[in-house]
Amino acid sequence: MKPAMETEAEENTEQSQERKGCFECCIKCLGGVPYASLVATILCFSGVALFCGCGHVALAGTVAILEQHFSTNTSDHALLSEVIQLMQYVIYGIASFFFLYGIILLAEGFYTTSAVKELHGEFKTTACGRCISGMFVFLTYVLGVAWLGVFGFSAVPVFMFYNIWSTCEVIKSPQTNGTAAVEQICVDIRQYGIIPWNAFPGKICGSALENICNTNEFYMSYHLFIVACAGAGATVIALLIYMMATTYNYAVLKFKSREDCCTKF
Structure with a gap:
């Protein structure tokens, strides 16, 4: 029979090895997390x-404002x-x-990051894996350009409502007398092109315009x-992060696949 001290030492050694194995496993798992894709998602x-x-x-509120004040004729x-x-x-x-696309991109980030970190070495040399990564790179670039357009388009109603609000502030100003x-x-x-030039009244002046600015519909819509414009900007930034992450992962996978091909000969 082994002495008690030797048995205790063996148990301590086994426990330390288990802790070390658990720690290494946690570090390995954390190394496979695509932090850039996670933040972008x-x-x-x-x-x-x-x-x-x-x-x-905001669109529903805009329709209500137009119908009540700027275009009383429904056909206009x-x-x-x-x-x-x-x-x-x-x-x-x-x-x-984008709810579905964000989940897919996050899953693709886990896939390529694991391959880059060599946690799943059999994936990094497959043509299918590189093809999927390349497809997401291309699609993310296209969506990024499209969302730049959406961001620019969403700034148009902000500009329009700001002009109306600033005009109301001029009316309220003490310098405006009489x-x-x-x-x-x-x-x-009508100058913004959202209603035709024959719409009635189309133009609002003075105290009537000030009353519009004081309505809840105008305040909320503005x-x-x-x-919404800030949300479009945040989406553009997220897609830019996706672009960088997917492009980097694809480039590394491409490089590693060539490296593996060279080591086989």
Whole structure:
């Protein structure tokens, strides 16, 4: 029989080996986490949620403002109402697509990062793996360019609402004295091209314009468009991070595949 001290020493050695093995396993797992893709996924989900949620409500508020104040004839803004309704359905599609796309990109990040870290060495030399990575690189570049356009487009209503708000601030200014001077300050919404030039009244002046700026519809729509524009900007940043991460992973996989081919001969 072994002495008690030797038995205790062997148990301590086994426990230390188990701790060491568990620590190495944790380090190995942490090394396979695609932190860039993880950050980009969170930013992408947040940006798309802000853009779609706030944009949908802001569009509905914009239609209400136009119908109540700038275009009392339904036929004048019928086409605009249909376009906005179509845009709201597009927003539903964008939200669903990017929810799925973000999950797929995160999974692809885990796949390629594990291959780059040589945690799953059999994957890094397969043509299928490199083809999938290359496809995501191309698709992410295309979506990034598309979202730059979305970001620019979302800034248009912000600019329009800001002009209306700044005009109301001029009306409220103490420097603007007299009823005649106030009534000469106008906003013509027809110049933005969202309603036709024959729309009535199309132009609002003076105290009537100030009343529009004090309504909840205007206040909410203005700030929701700002948040939607910020969400589009966050999505663009997320896609830029995706671009860098997927391009780097693809380049490393390509390099390692050539390295493996050379070592076989």
